[in-house]
Amino acid sequence: MPLAPAARTAVLGGLFCLALNAPALAGIVAQIDQSRQRMRVFVNGTLSHEWPVSTARRGYVTPNGSYRVGLMAPMWRSHKYHNSPMPHAMFFRGGYAIHGTYAVGQLGNRASHGCIRLSPGNASRLFSLTRSHGGASVVIRN
Numbered sequence: 001m002p003l004a005p006a007a008r009t010a011v012l013g014g015l016f017c018l019a020l021n022a023p024a025l026a027g028i029v030a031q032i033d034q035s036r037q038r039m040r041v042f043v044n045g046t047l048s049h050e051w052p053v054s055t056a057r058r059g060y061v062t063p064n065g066s067y068r069v070g071l072m073a074p075m076w077r078s079h080k081y082h083n084s085p086m087p088h089a090m091f092f093r094g095g096y097a098i099h100g101t102y103a104v105g106q107l108g109n110r111a112s113h114g115c116i117r118l119s120p121g122n123a124s125r126l127f128s129l130t131r132s133h134g135g136a137s138v139v140i141r142n
Contacts, residue, residue, distance in 0.1 A: 021134075026085060028129050028136035030098065032116055034062060035142055037108050039118065043133070049125065052108040054101065054117040055140075062114050062140060069094040072127065081121060086129035087120055092138045099123055116140075123136045 029042040035053045041049040050134040069090045076089035076099065083140035098116040101107070101125030107119060116138075118126065130136040 019126075023061065027133045028126075030126065030136055030138050032062075032138070032140045034064075034110075037110065039116070041129070043129065049122070051118055051122045052064075054106050054109060054111040056112055056114045057110045060114045062112070062113065062116060063093055063096060064140050064142060065093075067129060067138045067140075069098075069138060072130065074127070086115070088123035088135065090127060090130060090138075098126065098138065 016037070027059065031040045031042070032038075032053060032055065036072045037053055037055065039051050039053045040047060040048075041051070048056065069092050070093040071089075073089045074087070076086040076123070078084040078086055080095065086097060089097045089099040096114055096116075098118065100120035101112075101117035103111065103114070103117070104119050109118065111117065126136075
């Protein structure tokens, strides 16, 4: 028996909600909590790592939302900020990226121009995990 339009909409809405949560069940998901300045990395739905990060400082923005990692570069240089090194850069929304930083003393505090900074070792681990799993999702919240 076919579903009534209202029931079909409810089912599709439920499936859409499940789809939004699906990345946490497969592959790599990097969840960034800006209020705590922490990243939690899930591998196939299981918490694998938790690391301090630096997101946008006052006057800048790290966008909230869910994104897929696009361009990945073992070493990138910022075109906007004095050719600054961005080791293990993983871009997720235009010019925003997760990348390593040599300013490790700032990790755990808001310090960036909008990117999500990790220690070089943790950035390398995340980069390798992402490559080995064919991509990653990034979920950012305040």
